[in-house]
Amino acid sequence: MAPASAQEDLVSGVSQDVVQITSNYTGTDLIVFGAIEHAGAAATRDIVVVVRGPDTEMTVRRKDRIAGVWINNARARLSGMPSYYFVAATRPLAKIASPDTLALYDLGLDALAPETVLSDGAAEPYRQALLRAETRSGLYRQEPQGVEMLSPTLFRVRVPVPASVPSGEYNVQVYLFRDGSVISAQSTPLYVDQTGFARRLRRFAFDRPFYYGVTTVLLAVLLGWLSSAIFRRWN
Amino acid sequence: MEIYLPIAEMSVHWLVILGMGFAVGYLSGLFGVGGGFLLTPLLLFYGIPPSVAVATTASQVTAVTFSGVLAHWRRRSVDVMMGLVMLVGGLFGTALGVYVFAVLRRMGQSEFAVSASYVILLGSVGGLMLNESVRSLRAARLGQSASGKKPGQHNWIHKLPFKLRFRQSRLYISAIPPLALGFVVGILSAIMGVGGGFIMVPVMIYVLRMPTNVVIGTSLFQVLFVTAAATVLHAVDNHNVDIVLGLFLILGGVIGVQYGVKTGAKLRGEQLRLLMALLVLVVAGQLLIGMVARPDDLYSVTVGKL
Numbered sequence: 001m002a003p004a005s006a007q008e009d010l011v012s013g014v015s016q017d018v019v020q021i022t023s024n025y026t027g028t029d030l031i032v033f034g035a036i037e038h039a040g041a042a043a044t045r046d047i048v049v050v051v052r053g054p055d056t057e058m059t060v061r062r063k064d065r066i067a068g069v070w071i072n073n074a075r076a077r078l079s080g081m082p083s084y085y086f087v088a089a090t091r092p093l094a095k096i097a098s099p100d101t102l103a104l105y106d107l108g109l110d111a112l113a114p115e116t117v118l119s120d121g122a123a124e125p126y127r128q129a130l131l132r133a134e135t136r137s138g139l140y141r142q143e144p145q146g147v148e149m150l151s152p153t154l155f156r157v158r159v160p161v162p163a164s165v166p167s168g169e170y171n172v173q174v175y176l177f178r179d180g181s182v183i184s185a186q187s188t189p190l191y192v193d194q195t196g197f198a199r200r201l202r203r204f205a206f207d208r209p210f211y212y213g214v215t216t217v218l219l220a221v222l223l224g225w226l227s228s229a230i231f232r233r234w235n
Numbered sequence: 236m237e238i239y240l241p242i243a244e245m246s247v248h249w250l251v252i253l254g255m256g257f258a259v260g261y262l263s264g265l266f267g268v269g270g271g272f273l274l275t276p277l278l279l280f281y282g283i284p285p286s287v288a289v290a291t292t293a294s295q296v297t298a299v300t301f302s303g304v305l306a307h308w309r310r311r312s313v314d315v316m317m318g319l320v321m322l323v324g325g326l327f328g329t330a331l332g333v334y335v336f337a338v339l340r341r342m343g344q345s346e347f348a349v350s351a352s353y354v355i356l357l358g359s360v361g362g363l364m365l366n367e368s369v370r371s372l373r374a375a376r377l378g379q380s381a382s383g384k385k386p387g388q389h390n391w392i393h394k395l396p397f398k399l400r401f402r403q404s405r406l407y408i409s410a411i412p413p414l415a416l417g418f419v420v421g422i423l424s425a426i427m428g429v430g431g432g433f434i435m436v437p438v439m440i441y442v443l444r445m446p447t448n449v450v451i452g453t454s455l456f457q458v459l460f461v462t463a464a465a466t467v468l469h470a471v472d473n474h475n476v477d478i479v480l481g482l483f484l485i486l487g488g489v490i491g492v493q494y495g496v497k498t499g500a501k502l503r504g505e506q507l508r509l510l511m512a513l514l515v516l517v518v519a520g521q522l523l524i525g526m527v528a529r530p531d532d533l534y535s536v537t538v539g540k541l
Contacts, residue, residue: 023479026237026246059537069349069510069526072535083538129534162244163239196242198479205242205474213470216294217463218487224301227489232309 007038007044010184012174017188019161020195023152030159030190039153046096046177047147048107049157049191053084053139054168057117060126060133069232076126078114083166084139085112088146088157097180105175105182109135109142138162158217167193243287249483251281251398256487260299264306264495265502266511269296269430272353272518283480285346290469290476293462295484296430300459302489306496307452313389314403318456320410321417321435325461328421329496333468336426347526352426356521360437362517367441369498369510375505403453404445413442417457424465430458433515440508447504448489512538 012034033047039045045118057079064073093108102111109131116123134140139162148156170190175182184209194202205212237246237320255277263270271292278288307313319482339345395409418437420431432454470476 021239023239024237024246025239045383056538061535061537063530063533063535064530069347069351070528070530070533120487125532130536132532133534133536145306163237166244194241198239201478202241205470205476205478209471210467211475212474212478213467216470216476216481217297217466219478219482220294220298220463220466221301223485223489224298225305227493228302228420231493 008040008176008178010047010174010176010186011035011037012186012188014188014190015189016170019165019190019192021163021167021193021198022195023197025163025198027162030161030172031173032157032174034155034158036153036176036185040178042152044179046091047155048087048089048093048096048175049147050107050171050173050175051084051086051108051159052082052173053165053169053192053218054082054170055080056083056166057081058114058130062120062126062129066177074120076119076123078117078123078126078130079117081112081130083168084161084170085109085134086141086159088143088159090145090147090149090155092144093142096177097182097215101181105185107175108138137164139164144210155159161192165192168190185204186192200203238479238483240283240287240477242271242475243283243480245282245297247283249280249370252297252480253485253487255281256295256484256541257491258269258487259295260287260488260491261495263296263299263490264492265499266433266436266495266507266514268432268436268454268489268511269300269462271296271462272357272431272433273514275429276521277516284475286473286475287477287480290473291481291484292429292467293465293469293479294476295467295479295488296462298485299488299492300430300455300462302492303455303496304452304459306493307455308450309536310452311403311435312448313452313456314401314445315456316399316454317401317404317406317413317445317449320399320413320455321420322460323456324414324417324419324429325421325424325457326464328418328423329461329464332422332425339426348426350522350526352423354519355528356423356434357515357519360434361428361512361519363441364437364508364512365497365516368512371505373456395400402442404449406443406445408443416443418455421461424461432458433511434477435513451499475517488524 001041015031058081059075059077061072061075063070092103102108114127119126124186131140146157150156170192172190173189174186176184236249238249239246259274262273274292274295275288279285304313340347340473353493393408395411397410398407399410400407420435423434424431435454436450439445440447465477
């Protein structure tokens, strides 16, 4: 992406480079901010901000009515889809650049193309269903007017990170468009990780699963006994 | 206050979870069932991922049944002999059930199999219980003896070999029916992710003809061991037991079960069975509607590898 205008450039930052999921985490907002240096005319300039979580494999199933009952009857396995995807822009994406350009940079939900590992029939309906489901759960989000211009050259984007995001390495990408093509782009890694007690519990569950299971049972038995003892005295 | 669940990777309101645990615990104490068949659907409805819901329910049921078993133990209403015989059958059944479930899962039909077996089993068990309890309530009102259980009555069960004496139940019957019952319940509990008390209780009452007061304590005894084993197995095989979710469910559950047992002691056997029959039928009806009604979205998404 050779800059069309050598001068015009982008600097951006994220309010935090680590999102720590603690025991009382209920979701947070990231702020992506930035400025345009050596700014040219504002009319044909656009900014697109993408936050993308680690890719994952997803299985999408379709129910059909068989003998009066809705049964999973067909499926597709889609890989290479992000577990979290947020995109914001200064205008609707279709007005910013051509579909080919958007597809090249994976910009917008329509541009997200999974690798189809296996599919009963055409993969497109499954992809659409996946976008619907992830949008419903807040993990995919598209905000055509989400880039807030504080001044002709300063911008800010609020990125909601819901509690259900998976841990892993995320990527914050900021694109500067001029006349429909990218003239500058910046990418910043962002880590989402469980910390403190939540992390220790998760470690325990995965590293020592047998003891974790036994601990859970002992906890259950202890509390069962305790309640029984307390209520007996109380009666 | 919201709390974050490290295994489910989501946050929930602790009071909602505590309340669910309490409500299901109360019903468990009242009816002598583990309550898994109620708790799992409730958790799913709240948005907990299915595998975490099933596995964590097992830990809650363990706590609630332990508390219930203690309460029944003090009232001497646990037939340990009967419980142990059923448990032996139950462990073999669980092993087979886990295998069957793995096969269904590979076929992508585990969800349907679970719903269908719930509807069929809950529907028939609930129908039978409703029919019987209404009849004995009516008989009691007319001043006749209830036809439901006559301890001295002989049926085909008495012709089977390997007889054992079950003191607490005042029964002298073959070990085969309780073994078989435990085995069948073991299979079902592995497939349906529940302790199986709601199937066991009616069979113990109507087929084995155990006294109702011993039935509840004894079924809790059996469910306790089955769900404790299930919790550990789930933790080892699937890493899907959420101990934080479990803690709040357990806290609510063990308090609820105490109130449930107290209320249960005041109600008569027929009334209890009528209430449980209605509850079971409501759950079956709910699930049936879920199966025949057109889903909001025909597609469903599972994240991660199968």
